[in-house]
Amino acid sequence: MRIGIDAGGTLVKIAYILNDKLELLKLPSKELLQAVNWVKETLDTPEICVTGGKAEQLAKLLPFEMKRIVEFEATCKGVQYLMSHSKQEEGPFVLVNVGTGTSIHYVNGEEHVRIGGTGVGGGTMIGLSRLLTGIENYQEFILSEVGGQRDELDLKVKHIYEGSEPPIPGELTASNFGNLNSVPANVPISDYLSSVIGLVGETVATASVLAAAQRGISRIVYIGSSFSGNQSLKKVVAEYTVLREGQPIILDNGEYSGAIGALLSL
Ligand code: ADP
Missing domain, CATH: 3.30.420.40 (ATPase, nucleotide binding domain)
Structure with a gap:
């Protein structure tokens, strides 16, 4: 065999x-x-x-x-x-492997070259979540994040520009974990986990979109076990990639x- x-x-x-x-x-x-x-x-x-x-x-x-x-x-x-x-279309794409860390490559047929990467990846997601909440098991992490909100912990552009028109989309995150008005004792575990996923997903998507722009393309293929059962990470990465004018594909079984x-x- x-x-x-x-x-x-x-x-x-x-x-x-x-x-x-x-x-x-x-x-x-x-x-x-x-x-x-x-x-x-x-x-x-x-x-x-x-x-x-x-x-x-x-x-x-x-x-x-x-x-x-x-x-x-x-x-x-x-x-x-x-x-x-x-049945994905042929043609060049940026390949982003969100494993323990994240690596970013350019792929065009047989040609492939590493563009770079970031140490922010699935290991960060699990490691930071463990430090903040004590949760170590991956399944428990996935289940405990359900229903989490990011408004308490993250600072959006619209929060800073309160009452006036922001020059960039108000929904963009201005500062991950930067909402210093939150009261830690009142923040549920699910919110911490959602904000960690937000931090990792937005960092990965931002680096990927910039890498794709450097190559003059918009299609970005994401793989890696960090997406396994993790609907929230899929959503953050897909939405943030679109917000930054990239075209995301999160490949089934990509890991x-x-x-x-x-x-x-x-
Ligand atoms: P690597 O090739 O570096 O092992 P993977 O693509 O397998 O990377 O992704 C590892 C990441 O996947 C982990 O950091 C974690 O976020 C996530 N993950 C998914 N399933 C599990 C699991 N059963 N146990 C631990 N981590 C998991």
């Missing part, structure tokens, strides 16, 4: 074909042995291709020969596969691009 593995900073993503169907699976990177045992138990004579920052650590623990592929090449291959299967690309390169 063929299997592609992307061992990232937070999660190990696995892609394989079973009964002609593409199967996808995620396991925590801090428990690499869990991934190793899964591979050993599920597959008898696997053909494996690995990628990602923890690929070598994983390879040391597995008693099989395996192929390696550079992470971004794998990601690009996987993204092209997912885009053609979801598996690296694993799918590794699988396809076998």
